[in-house]
Amino acid sequence: xxxxxxxxxxxxxxxxxxxxxxxxxxxxxxxxxxxxxxxxxxxxxxxxxxxxxxxxxxxxxxxxxxxxxxxxxxxxxxxxxxxxxxxxxxxxxxxxxxxxxxxxxxxxxxxxxxxxxxxxxxxxxxxxxxxxxxxxxxxxxxxxxxxxxxxxxxxxxxxxxxxxxxxxxxxxxxxxxxxxxxxxxxxxxxxxxxxxxxxxxxxxxxxxxxxxxxxxxxxxxxxxxxxxxxxxxxxxxxxxxxxxxxxxxxxxxxxxxxxxxxxxxxxxxxxxxxxxxxxxxxxxxxxxxxxxxxxxxxxxxxxxxxxxxxxxxxxxxxxxxxxxxxxx
Numbered sequence: 001x002x003x004x005x006x007x008x009x010x011x012x013x014x015x016x017x018x019x020x021x022x023x024x025x026x027x028x029x030x031x032x033x034x035x036x037x038x039x040x041x042x043x044x045x046x047x048x049x050x051x052x053x054x055x056x057x058x059x060x061x062x063x064x065x066x067x068x069x070x071x072x073x074x075x076x077x078x079x080x081x082x083x084x085x086x087x088x089x090x091x092x093x094x095x096x097x098x099x100x101x102x103x104x105x106x107x108x109x110x111x112x113x114x115x116x117x118x119x120x121x122x123x124x125x126x127x128x129x130x131x132x133x134x135x136x137x138x139x140x141x142x143x144x145x146x147x148x149x150x151x152x153x154x155x156x157x158x159x160x161x162x163x164x165x166x167x168x169x170x171x172x173x174x175x176x177x178x179x180x181x182x183x184x185x186x187x188x189x190x191x192x193x194x195x196x197x198x199x200x201x202x203x204x205x206x207x208x209x210x211x212x213x214x215x216x217x218x219x220x221x222x223x224x225x226x227x228x229x230x231x232x233x234x235x236x237x238x239x240x241x242x243x244x245x246x247x248x249x250x251x252x253x254x255x256x257x258x259x260x261x262x263x264x265x266x267x268x269x270x271x272x273x274x275x276x277x278x279x280x281x282x283x284x285x286x287x288x289x290x291x292x293x294x295x296x297x298x299x300x301x302x303x304x305x306x307x308x309x310x311x312x313x314x315x316x317x318x319x320x321x322x323x324x325x326x327x328x
Contacts, residue, residue, distance in 0.1 A: 014041030035087030061136030164218030
């Protein structure tokens with residue numbers, strides 16, 4: 001367990017909590033999935049709002065977070081079930097429980113404060129630590145150090161440019177390759193210094209954030225396959241949702257939000273044929289009704305208490321009954 005002088009319960013504040021409850025509408029006897037349990041803040045609120053008989057299955061790929069959540073939610077007994085599992089693999093723990101239908105599901109796909117604030121996890125350059133960034137050691141994924149020290153130049157450019165949306169991706173990738181030829185890059189601060197020095201002096205002087213911010217974000221997303229994980233989850237969750245059940249997704253990055261928006265739009269459409277196709281031949285049946293036409297964002301009061309909520313976006317969709325959607 002991470003050594004810290006802070007209470008683990010204070011390390012993570014669940015974002016958009018009131019908005020999640022308003023849209024998820026948990027009720028008595030319902031079964032819910034919290035695919036990113038973290039320290040259990042959203043799960044606790046769902047159980048309190050739902051009332052008697054409600055149950056939540058909480059998943060997390062981080063064994064440390066899961067252990068802390070089990071301690072924090074122990075008072076709820078069998079109302080909460082736990083599984084060390086990536087949320088894209090939700091069907092496995094659901095099958096073990098014998099749950100074939102859900103009344104609602106939530107995923108909050110931002111990196112948790114528990115992970116960010118522990119230097120040993122290597123997510124942040126604010127304090128020095130090993131260049132790791134893995135959300136779950138049991139996933140069998142390579143740490144960030146492997147990518148930084150072994151990936152070809154073109155792959156580094158692609159990762160930093162795509163996932164970090166970093167205009168200086170090429171310069172940064174070349175600086176990393178040059179530095180690792182002298183000696184392996186092992187720590188967060190080593191990498192942060194390399195990225196900072198690669199930035200043009202004028203941009204360094206005017207940057208709102210540390211020049212390494214986007215590069216670290218990009219590497220974290222690559223290490224944990226975050227975009228693939230999200231798409232796999234969205235593709236797998238729909239058959240488990242009852243008609244009327246709601247799916248809530250909180251994202252923190254424009255690429256993630258784009259995946260959620262595109263998937264919701266596709267599954268709310270009655271036809272996926274191109275516009276020039278007069279008669280539908282795809283046979284696509286809509287499965288969702290989009291509840292939030294625009295993403296729900298945090299208000300100023302929440303941002304003041306929890307600055308990390310600033311970039312959070314919540315999208316919600318509702319499962320349709322078979323044949324309940326529009327057709328072209």
